[in-house]
Amino acid sequence: MRSRKRLVGVVGSSLGTPEQLALARQVGSLIAQRGAVLLCGGMTGVMTAAAQGAQEAGGLTIGIMPGADAAESPPNEFIEIALFTGLREARNYLIACASDGLIAIGGGYGTLSEIALGLRLNKPVVLLASWQFHIAGEPVQVPVARTAEEAVEQLWQLMG
Amino acid sequence: MRSRKRLVGVVGSSLGTPEQLALARQVGSLIAQRGAVLLCGGMTGVMTAAAQGAQEAGGLTIGIMPGADAAESPPNEFIEIALFTGLREARNYLIACASDGLIAIGGGYGTLSEIALGLRLNKPVVLLASWQFHIAGEPVQVPVARTAEEAVEQLWQLMG
Amino acid sequence: MRSRKRLVGVVGSSLGTPEQLALARQVGSLIAQRGAVLLCGGMTGVMTAAAQGAQEAGGLTIGIMPGADAAESPPNEFIEIALFTGLREARNYLIACASDGLIAIGGGYGTLSEIALGLRLNKPVVLLASWQFHIAGEPVQVPVARTAEEAVEQLWQLMG
Amino acid sequence: MRSRKRLVGVVGSSLGTPEQLALARQVGSLIAQRGAVLLCGGMTGVMTAAAQGAQEAGGLTIGIMPGADAAESPPNEFIEIALFTGLREARNYLIACASDGLIAIGGGYGTLSEIALGLRLNKPVVLLASWQFHIAGEPVQVPVARTAEEAVEQLWQLMG
Numbered sequence: 001m002r003s004r005k006r007l008v009g010v011v012g013s014s015l016g017t018p019e020q021l022a023l024a025r026q027v028g029s030l031i032a033q034r035g036a037v038l039l040c041g042g043m044t045g046v047m048t049a050a051a052q053g054a055q056e057a058g059g060l061t062i063g064i065m066p067g068a069d070a071a072e073s074p075p076n077e078f079i080e081i082a083l084f085t086g087l088r089e090a091r092n093y094l095i096a097c098a099s100d101g102l103i104a105i106g107g108g109y110g111t112l113s114e115i116a117l118g119l120r121l122n123k124p125v126v127l128l129a130s131w132q133f134h135i136a137g138e139p140v141q142v143p144v145a146r147t148a149e150e151a152v153e154q155l156w157q158l159m160g
Numbered sequence: 161m162r163s164r165k166r167l168v169g170v171v172g173s174s175l176g177t178p179e180q181l182a183l184a185r186q187v188g189s190l191i192a193q194r195g196a197v198l199l200c201g202g203m204t205g206v207m208t209a210a211a212q213g214a215q216e217a218g219g220l221t222i223g224i225m226p227g228a229d230a231a232e233s234p235p236n237e238f239i240e241i242a243l244f245t246g247l248r249e250a251r252n253y254l255i256a257c258a259s260d261g262l263i264a265i266g267g268g269y270g271t272l273s274e275i276a277l278g279l280r281l282n283k284p285v286v287l288l289a290s291w292q293f294h295i296a297g298e299p300v301q302v303p304v305a306r307t308a309e310e311a312v313e314q315l316w317q318l319m320g
Numbered sequence: 321m322r323s324r325k326r327l328v329g330v331v332g333s334s335l336g337t338p339e340q341l342a343l344a345r346q347v348g349s350l351i352a353q354r355g356a357v358l359l360c361g362g363m364t365g366v367m368t369a370a371a372q373g374a375q376e377a378g379g380l381t382i383g384i385m386p387g388a389d390a391a392e393s394p395p396n397e398f399i400e401i402a403l404f405t406g407l408r409e410a411r412n413y414l415i416a417c418a419s420d421g422l423i424a425i426g427g428g429y430g431t432l433s434e435i436a437l438g439l440r441l442n443k444p445v446v447l448l449a450s451w452q453f454h455i456a457g458e459p460v461q462v463p464v465a466r467t468a469e470e471a472v473e474q475l476w477q478l479m480g
Numbered sequence: 481m482r483s484r485k486r487l488v489g490v491v492g493s494s495l496g497t498p499e500q501l502a503l504a505r506q507v508g509s510l511i512a513q514r515g516a517v518l519l520c521g522g523m524t525g526v527m528t529a530a531a532q533g534a535q536e537a538g539g540l541t542i543g544i545m546p547g548a549d550a551a552e553s554p555p556n557e558f559i560e561i562a563l564f565t566g567l568r569e570a571r572n573y574l575i576a577c578a579s580d581g582l583i584a585i586g587g588g589y590g591t592l593s594e595i596a597l598g599l600r601l602n603k604p605v606v607l608l609a610s611w612q613f614h615i616a617g618e619p620v621q622v623p624v625a626r627t628a629e630e631a632v633e634q635l636w637q638l639m640g
Binding site: 089090092093094097106107108109110112113115116117119120121129130131132133134135136 | 569570572573574577586587588589590592593595596597599600601609610611612613614615616
C-alpha cells in the first residue's frame with residue numbers, strides 16, 4: 001500500500017500583494033517538491049498562488065472550501081481536490097487541525113484565526129510577512145521567516 | 161492545470177459482515193477505475209475495505225477522520241490522505257457534504273446519519289445491503305442496488 | 321448558584337401537518353412543565369410549535385440556528401435564545417449532541433439525521449409519528465410514542 | 481411572547497491572573513445587569529469568573545462546551561445552560577458566531593482565535609488586558625478598554 005501523505009497548510013489573504021502572491025507560489029512549489037500535499041482554503045489570493053505553485057511542481061492540492069458547493073464558493077483553478085464543507089469560517093479550524101504544519105503569508109482576520117488555531121492545537125506554524133502579536137507578560141515566540149525557502153525549511157525542521 | 165477530481169463517499173459499518181466487506185472492496189475498486197477519489201470515514205470495517213479496493217485499483221483515498229490526530233483516530237492502512245478533523249461524529253456531515261455522491265453499505269446509526277445528511281443535501285445516494293426507512297404519508301424512494309457494479313453504475317447515472 | 325438545566329431537543333419537519341404541529345406544541349408545553357429547556361432548530365413548522373408550547377408554559381427556548389445571523393435564518397417568534405451557528409445542516413449534529421434526550425415528530429431527512437445522530441451518541445430518542453427504519457439482521461428498537469404525554473413520559477424515564 | 485435575548489460572549493484565559501479574574505467577574509456582572517445573556521466557553525479561569533459575575537447579578541449563563549458531555553468537559557459551577565458540542569477547539573468559532581459582541585480578557589491562543597474569528601465575522605470586539613496584534617501595512621484598530629465598565633460601555637455602543 002502507499003504511505004500516508006504529509007499535509008501542509010498555507011493560509012493567507014484572499015487578496016494578497018504581488019509580493020505575498022510571489023511568496024505563496026514559491027512556498028507552494030517547495031511544499032510539493034518535498035512530497036507533501038498542499039492544503040489551503042481553496043479560494044483566491046494567497047490560496048490561488050500557493051495552489052498554483054504546488055501544482056506546477058507536480059503536487060496534489062486540496063481546498064477546504066467554505067461553501068457547500070462550487071456555486072457558493074468556487075475553488076480556484078489549481079485545486080485538484082475541493083472539499084466542500086458548508087461550514088464557512090468554521091472551516092478555518094479544519095485547515096488548522098488537518099495540517100501537519102502551517103505557513104501563514106500576509107492575511108486578514110481569517111488568517112489570524114488560522115494561525116491562532118494552529119498554535120492552539122500545537123501545530124508548527126511559520127509566519128512569512130504576516131501577523132505579529134503579543135500579550136503583556138506572555139512572550140510569544142512564533143517562528144518568522146524572511147523567504148519562502150526559509151519558511152519551508154523552518155517548518156520541516158519543526159515538523160520533524 | 162489538472163482538472164478537479166470527482167469525490168465519491170462510501171459510508172458503512174465500522175465492523176461489517178464478510179459480505180459487506182467484499183461489497184465495499186469491489187465498490188472502492190470500481191470508483192477508482194472510473195477515476196473518482198474515494199472519500200470515507202477512514203476507520204475500520206467498510207471504510208477499510210473500500211479504501212483497500214480503491215487503492216488496489218490505483219485510486220486516491222481520503223479519510224475524513226473523527227479524531228484530531230492519528231493517536232485519537234488511527235487511519236486504516238489504505239488511507240493516503242488522512243484529514244484529521246477533531247469533530248468526532250460531526251465529521252459525518254462533512255463526508256456527506258464533500259461527496260458528489262454516496263454509496264452506503266450496511267451500517268449502524270452513524271451510517272444512517274450519513275445517508276440522511278446526504279439526502280438532505282440533495283446528494284445522489286445508493287443503498288447496498290443497508291438501511292431501509294419510511295415515514296407515514298411520505299414515500300421514500302432511495303435507490304437500492306444489489307451488487308457493487310449496480311451501485312456504482314446507478315450512482316454515476318445519478319451524478320450525471 | 322443555580323443548578324444546571326436539563327436540555328431536551330425536539331426535532332421535526334419544517335412544514336408539519338396540523339396533527340404534528342399540535343403534538344409538537346403539547347410536547348413543548350410538557351417539557352417546560354417538567355422544568356427542562358427546549359432545544360430545537362429554531363425554524364418553522366414543528367420547531368415553531370414546540371417553542372410556542374414551551375414558552376406558553378413559561379419555559380426557556382433555545383434555537384440552534386443554521387445561519388450565521390437572523391437575516392440568513394430568522395428564528396421563529398417563540399425562540400428566546402437564538403444561537404446562530406452558520407453551520408447550516410451541520411447544526412443538526414449540535415442539536416443531537418447538546419440535548420439530554422430527543423423527541424422526533426414527523427420530519428424529513430434533516431430530522432432523520434438528527435434521530436440517527438442522537439442514537440449514535442447514545443442519547444435517549446422517542447419517535448412520535450416519525451420515521452421508521454430497519455436494517456437486515458440488525459433489529460432496531462427505538463421507542464415509539466402515540467401521544468405527546470407518552471413521548472415525554474417515555475423520554476424522562478429513559479433520561480433517568 | 482418574550483423578546484429574543486442579546487448574547488454577549490466573554491472569552492479569555494482558562495487560567496487567568498487574579499486581576500483578569502476580577503475584571504471578568506465585573507464584566508459578567510455588568511452584562512447581566514444590562515439584560516444580556518452571558519455566553520462563554522464554560523470552562524475555568526476567565527470563563528468561571530465571568531459566569532459567576534453574571535449569575536450573581538441574576539443573569540443567564542450559557543457555556544459552549546468543547547466536550548460531548550460533562551465527563552469530557554465539566555462545566556464550571558456558574559453555567560446554567562451547558563451546550564455540549566463535542567467539537568473541541570472548533571467550538572471557539574461557535575462562540576464568536578453566536579455572540580452579538582465579544583469582550584476578550586487576557587487569554588492564550590484559543591482566545592486569540594476567538595478574537596480573530598469575531599473580527600472576521602464583523603462582530604464588535606473589545607479587548608481588556610488582552611492580545612495586541614498588527615500586520616505591516618494594515619493598521620488594526622480593535623477597541624481596547626482599561627476597566628470592566630469601559631469594556632461593557634464600549635461594547636454596547638458598538639452593538640448599537
